[in-house]
Structure formats: structure tokens, C-alpha cells
Amino acid sequence: MSKRNVLTGITTTGRPHLGNYVGAIKPAIEASHKDDVQSFYFLADYHALIKCRDPQVVNQSTLEIAATWMALGLDTDEAIFYRQSDIPEISELTWLLTCVTAKGLMNRAHAYKAAVQENIDAGEDADFGIAMGLFSYPILMAADILMFNSHDVPVGRDQIQHLEMARDIAQRFNHIFGEHFVLPEAVVDADVSLLPGRDGRKMSKSYNNTIPLWLPEKQLRKSIMKIVTNSLEPGEPKQTEGSALFAIYSAFANAEQRQEMKQAFADGIAWGAAKQQCFELINAEISSARQAYEALIAEPSKVELCLQKGAVRAREVAAPLMQQLRQAVGIRPLG
Numbered sequence: 001m002s003k004r005n006v007l008t009g010i011t012t013t014g015r016p017h018l019g020n021y022v023g024a025i026k027p028a029i030e031a032s033h034k035d036d037v038q039s040f041y042f043l044a045d046y047h048a049l050i051k052c053r054d055p056q057v058v059n060q061s062t063l064e065i066a067a068t069w070m071a072l073g074l075d076t077d078e079a080i081f082y083r084q085s086d087i088p089e090i091s092e093l094t095w096l097l098t099c100v101t102a103k104g105l106m107n108r109a110h111a112y113k114a115a116v117q118e119n120i121d122a123g124e125d126a127d128f129g130i131a132m133g134l135f136s137y138p139i140l141m142a143a144d145i146l147m148f149n150s151h152d153v154p155v156g157r158d159q160i161q162h163l164e165m166a167r168d169i170a171q172r173f174n175h176i177f178g179e180h181f182v183l184p185e186a187v188v189d190a191d192v193s194l195l196p197g198r199d200g201r202k203m204s205k206s207y208n209n210t211i212p213l214w215l216p217e218k219q220l221r222k223s224i225m226k227i228v229t230n231s232l233e234p235g236e237p238k239q240t241e242g243s244a245l246f247a248i249y250s251a252f253a254n255a256e257q258r259q260e261m262k263q264a265f266a267d268g269i270a271w272g273a274a275k276q277q278c279f280e281l282i283n284a285e286i287s288s289a290r291q292a293y294e295a296l297i298a299e300p301s302k303v304e305l306c307l308q309k310g311a312v313r314a315r316e317v318a319a320p321l322m323q324q325l326r327q328a329v330g331i332r333p334l335g
Contacts, residue, residue, distance in 0.1 A: 005182075006031050007040040007150035009084070012048045012061040016068045017210035018282070019195040019203035022251040023156045027187075029072055031154070032079045039079040040148050040314070041069060043307075046084050046091075046140060050133040066303045068213065071293035076306050084144065086311035089318035094143040096325060100172045101139055109138050110161055142166035147318050149182040156195075158202065160186050177328040180321075195251055196244040198227045211248075214293050217283060224248075224279045225272075234270035245271070249278045252285055 008028035010020055032039035043065055048058045062083065074081060084090060106112065112135050119128045138161075145153055145166045153163055163186040170181040196202060197209025204210065211223045227245045232238055240246040240262050250258050264274065296303055326332060 003036055003038040004151040005038050005040060005148055006152045006154070006187075007042070007145055007148055007184075008154055009042040009044040009047075009144055010065050011044045011051075012058055012065055013052045014057070014061055014205040015210075016065055016213045017203060017205075018213055018248065018251070019197070019210065020065075021068075021072075021213050021286075022195055024154060025069060025072060027154045029069070029074055031152075032075060040150065041074065041079055041081045042087075042144065042314075043083045044144070047137060050131070050137050063297065063300050063303060064214075066307060067293050067296035070296055070303065070306065071289045073289070076310060080148075080310055080313045080317070081306065082310035082314040083307050086307065087147070087314050087318055089315065089322040090140075090143050090147050092322060093147050093325065094140050096329060097139050097142055097146070097169050097173060098136065100176060101136075101142075101169050102172075105165060105168060106135055106138060109135075109165070110158075111137070138162055138165045139169065142169045145184050146170055146181045147321065148314075149321070150184045151182055152187045153184050154187045157188055160188065177325075180325060180328060196247050198223070198244065200228055200242070200244040213286065214290060217287070220283060221276075221279045224282070225275050227275060227278075229271045229275075232268075232271075234273075235268040237268050238265040240265050245274055245278060249274070249281060252278075252281050257281070 006028065008024050010016070010024055016025070028039065028041060031037050032041075043062050045058060045062055048061070052058055066081075066083075069081065070076065112130070115130050115134060116126045119126055119130075141162050142165060145163075146169075155163060163184055167183045170183055174181055197204065197207055198211065199207070199209045201207050201209060211220070215223060227248065229243070229245055230238075243265070246261065246265065249261055253261065261274070261277070
């Protein structure tokens with residue numbers, strides 16, 4: 001039975017939060033337990049350099065994210081678990097893809113367009129302060145995906161454009177040099193694709209609205225109690241649509257629990273009671289892994305050894321494909 005390759009990566013620029021967990025880590029680990037799936041998990045430390053110039057942050061975040069996956073039950077004997085920077089073939093593939101990628105495609109990337117608009121609004125030159133890393137990072141992301149001929153890539157809705165770009169780049173390369181790449185598919189869970197933060201916006205470090213995944217129990221409860229709600233009193237019906245609290249609860253709840261909470265909103269549940277239920281649901285799911293995480297953080301050499309073993313396995317896949325691609329583009333021995 002042929003396996004489908006499923007790939008997931010997280011940028012190493014901060015502490016893992018609930019949005020990372022429900023949007024990427026949890027579904028990817030669940031997929032890794034399927035017999036018909038070969039999972040690839042990577043720490044996107046090259047991507048981190050686009051936004052972060054603090055070496056200590058990148059290094060510490062790499063440890064925390066790796067320990068998170070391991071603590072949550074990733075079977076590193078089955079899944080291929082590696083650090084992006086340990087696979088030199090990814091950097092080489094990035095250049096091959098750069099040479100066939102239209103600049104116009106990069107001009108349409110959401111992050112670049114947002115940075116340009118911010119400059120224009122501030123009265124600056126459109127490209128003021130924009131590094132080539134930001135401009136061309138969708139190509140590096142395409143290389144991450146195509147290097148392992150990933151069939152499925154679990155993403156949030158805000159990441160779908162990157163998958164579409166990877167497909168466009170793969171198709172262009174295949175058209176010029178022959179069929180070498182699988183066209184990847186985005187896998188989006190409608191319930192958890194874009195988890196809001198405490199203020200209702202996307203949960204993001206840049207908004208400072210995240211709920212860190214590994215907070216001690218009391219701090220986790222305190223953070224959840226800070227989720228922004230409206231001024232409706234107990235007994236007054238409340239809307240689930242647009243509610244950050246309901247969205248966060250739903251990301252951890254099963255279908256029955258979601259329906260019960262939806263009814264509780266309609267019945268006018270007090271915000272404090274709803275937040276308490278949200279805390280209890282989340283804490284019940286992650287509390288058993290918290291101790292394992294803390295043990296791994298205290299022993300980083302164990303995490304490093306796991307990543308090095310994963311890099312060997314990843315390169316067993318990447319090196320032969322890279323050799324094939326070199327031949328295809330004409331970079332090969334003479335005679």
C-alpha cells in the first residue's frame with residue numbers, strides 16, 4: 001500500500017501556543033498514526049530568520065517546539081522529524097525553484113503586499129525596509145514542501161496561498177524539466193483552521209494575544225479568563241458567531257460538547273462559567289503532556305539527538321531527489 005506524504009512545519013520564533021497546537025501540531029500527530037501516511041515534521045528555523053534577529057530566541061524556540069511535538073506523542077521512529085537547516089538539499093532546491101518562479105507571483109504574496117501597503121500608508125517608499133527573505137520566502141516554503149513530494153499539508157486558512165504558490169512553482173518546474181514533483185494539497189479543518197487569540201484577532205505572537213500551550217495550570221486558567229467578551233449579563237442569550245471564547249472552546253471540543261456549549265450560549269451562560277469550562281476542557285487535554293515537556297526542556301541533548309537522527313532519515317529522501325533534479329537541469333558530470 002503506497003503512503004501519502006504529509007508535511008507540517010512551524011517557524012521557530014516563539015513559544016508554542018494553542019493556535020499552533022490545534023492548527024498544526026495536533027492534526028499532524030493524529031495523521032502520523034495512520035498506516036497509509038508517512039509524516040514529515042520540521043522546525044522552520046530558516047524561516048525564523050526572516051522576522052527574528054535574536055539568535056537566542058531562534059535557538060530556544062527550536063528547543064521548545066521540538067520538545068512540544070515529542071511531549072505530545074510524536075512517534076519519531078515512524079515520523080521523520082527534522083530541523084530545516086540540517087537538510088542542505090532544501091537550500092539548493094530553493095535556488096532551483098527561484099530560477100523558474102515569476103517575480104509577479106511573489107508580488108502577490110500576502111505578507112509582501114501587506115508590508116508594501118504599510119510603507120505606503122506611512123509615506124515611505126513601497127519597498128522600504130523589506131528584505132529579500134520576506135519577498136521570496138514563499139519559494140523557500142515551496143522547497144520545504146516539494147523536497148519530500150508532500151501530498152497533504154495541514155494548514156490554516158491564512159496559509160492556503162502558500163500551498164497554491166507551491167503548486168504553481170511545481171507545475172512550472174515540471175513543465176520545463178519534466179515531471180519531478182507531486183502537486184501538494186492543502187488540508188484545512190473547518191473547525192480549527194484559524195484560532196483566534198484572546199482579543200478575537202488571529203492568535204499570533206505579533207498581536208501579543210496568544211495563550212501559551214505550556215503555561216502552569218493556574219496561569220493557563222488566568223490567561224483564558226482574559227479572553228475578551230462583551231458586556232452581556234448572565235441569563236442574556238449570547239451569540240457564538242464571532243465569539244473568540246466559543247471558537248477556542250470548539251477547537252478542543254467534540255461535536256457533542258460544541259452543541260452543548262452552543263445551547264449554553266443561547267441559554268445565557270455567564271461568561272465566567274463559560275471560560276471555566278473552556279479552561280477545564282483544554283487543561284484536561286494537555287495536562288498529561290505538560291510533565292513530559294518539562295522533562296525534555298531540562299534535557300536538550302535528548303532533543304538534539306532526536307533531531308539529528310531525523311535529519312539522517314530526511315536526507316535519505318532528499319539527497320536522491322536532489323541528484324535527480326541536478327541531472328534534470330543540466331548540473332551533472334561532463335562527458
